[in-house]
Amino acid sequence: MTGETIGSIATALVVGGGIGGMASAISLAERGVAVELIDLDPDWRVYGAGITITGPTLRAYRRLGMLEAIKAEGAITSKTRLFRYDGTHLHDLEEPVIEEGLPATGGIMRPILHRIMQARVRELGIPVRLGLTVTALDQPAGGAVEARFSDGTAGRFDLVVGADSVYSGVRELAFPHMAAAVPTGQGCWRISIRKPPGLEMGEFYLGHANPCGITACGPDAVYMWMLTPHVERESHMDEEELFVTLKALLADFGGNAGWIRDNMTRQDWINYRPLAAALQPKPWFAGRVVLLGDAVHATTPHLASGAGMAVESGIVLAEELARAATVDEALLAYQERRFDRCRDVIETSVAVGRLQLEHGDPRVHAQMLEGALSRLNQAF
Numbered sequence: 353m354t355g356e357t358i359g360s361i362a363t364a365l366v367v368g369g370g371i372g373g374m375a376s377a378i379s380l381a382e383r384g385v386a387v388e389l390i391d392l393d394p395d396w397r398v399y400g401a402g403i404t405i406t407g408p409t410l411r412a413y414r415r416l417g418m419l420e421a422i423k424a425e426g427a428i429t430s431k432t433r434l435f436r437y438d439g440t441h442l443h444d445l446e447e448p449v450i451e452e453g454l455p456a457t458g459g460i461m462r463p464i465l466h467r468i469m470q471a472r473v474r475e476l477g478i479p480v481r482l483g484l485t486v487t488a489l490d491q492p493a494g495g496a497v498e499a500r501f502s503d504g505t506a507g508r509f510d511l512v513v514g515a516d517s518v519y520s521g522v523r524e525l526a527f528p529h530m531a532a533a534v535p536t537g538q539g540c541w542r543i544s545i546r547k548p549p550g551l552e553m554g555e556f557y558l559g560h561a562n563p564c565g566i567t568a569c570g571p572d573a574v575y576m577w578m579l580t581p582h583v584e585r586e587s588h589m590d591e592e593e594l595f596v597t598l599k600a601l602l603a604d605f606g607g608n609a610g611w612i613r614d615n616m617t618r619q620d621w622i623n624y625r626p627l628a629a630a631l632q633p634k635p636w637f638a639g640r641v642v643l644l645g646d647a648v649h650a651t652t653p654h655l656a657s658g659a660g661m662a663v664e665s666g667i668v669l670a671e672e673l674a675r676a677a678t679v680d681e682a683l684l685a686y687q688e689r690r691f692d693r694c695r696d697v698i699e700t701s702v703a704v705g706r707l708q709l710e711h712g713d714p715r716v717h718a719q720m721l722e723g724a725l726s727r728l729n730q731a732f
């Protein structure tokens with residue numbers, strides 16, 4: 353909780369109640385802004401994957417007062433262990449503690465993280481309207497935004513935050529200079545499963561055309577990811593095809609990745625998703641409409657930092673609105689504080705993905721990851 357207040361903005365609409373939207377709504381409401389949050393999903397759910405929470409992401413969640421809940425309901429690990437795909441141990445990634453009392457890394461199931469953030473949104477009394485989006489955003493003279501909603505209602509706000517993810521509707525309505533995210537040529541498999549008996553920390557399996565990794569998400573829960581070249585197809589895979597294909601893709605793997613192949617069942621949650629990324633060009637704001645999260649800095653999972661970037665952006669936006677003399681100055685300062693940091697994450701992630709598609713040296717891959725992760729340890 354912060355003692356700062358935002359004088360220039362009394363009301364804000366946050367479009368998108370995911371990780372970035374909730375971080376933004378919480379950070380603004382804590383500084384006295386009357387925030388309204390909307391989400392397209394009538395049930396405000398999130399799918400059943402786990403998520404890796406790096407040190408910098410934990411630091412951002414600590415600022416939101418959620419570190420203890422994540423520690424209690426997720427899993428905290430001190431290191432990530434690198435293996436050759438057959439299970440031979442290569443080395444351990446050094447993941448230093450970046451703030452006193454802050455764990456080095458961890459993981460949590462997405463629905464649990466969502467529930468922790470939703471609880472804080474409700475505690476702050478933020479009105480949440482579900483099953484709707486914005487259909488128009490007009491900015492008449494005088495510095496307010498008139499929003500029209502898909503249920504026919506309308507509202508007037510001092511600020512609109514577009515946090516509606518990679519296919520952002522707010523971006524389409526108000527940012528004609530931006531474009532859709534670009535497919536990177538890889539897809540990501542994920543399975544949520546019980547913890548392999550020998551797993552002690554995060555694991556990466558490298559040196560194979562299809563790298564994979566495992567993150568602990570609770571006392572008896574992990575998720576495993578695998579990256580593969582993406583092949584366009586006409587239809588989605590059904591559950592049976594997802595199961596059979598992932599099992600076959602794991603054929604060469606040893607260690608705990610091999611354990612997952614041998615123990616996975618049809619009840620385990622499995623998902624495949626093609627990857628896309630985009631660092632949208634400046635400006636990230638148009639009048640009193642501003643973007644954050646995947647809507648403006650969508651990345652791939654290679655650095656496990658997309659959620660962390662979204663939370664940081666939510667915090668920085670509120671900090672700059674509390675600090676700057678005018679809203680224009682605040683939005684510019686927000687954009688400048690975020691742009692290069694998000695660019696580093698996106699460019700490194702996309703470059704590592706390209707290296708994987710070209711069967712590059714796994715040592716180079718590990719060095720790129722370590723370099724970017726240590727840059728992210730710096731203050732945001």
Ligand SMILES: Cc1cc2nc3c(=O)[nH]c(=O)nc-3n(C[C@H](O)[C@H](O)[C@H](O)COP(=O)(O)OP(=O)(O)OC[C@H]3O[C@@H](n4cnc5c(N)ncnc54)[C@H](O)[C@@H]3O)c2cc1C
Pocket residue numbers: 367368369370371372373390391392393402403404405409484485486515516517518519520521522540625644645646647651652653656657658659660661662
């Ligand atoms: C395969 C994969 C694995 C990943 N793994 C990790 C990881 O391990 N660690 C990590 O830090 N990051 C990871 N990420 C990235 C991370 O998930 C995203 O960067 C993060 O969720 C972005 O937050 P967001 O708030 O911008 O979007 P989201 O969390 O996607 O939330 C967007 C919200 O907006 C709503 N919405 C969408 N459209 C509209 C609309 N038109 N109107 C109103 N509401 C709308 C949605 O219902 C949703 O609730 C991964 C990404 C992928 C693709």
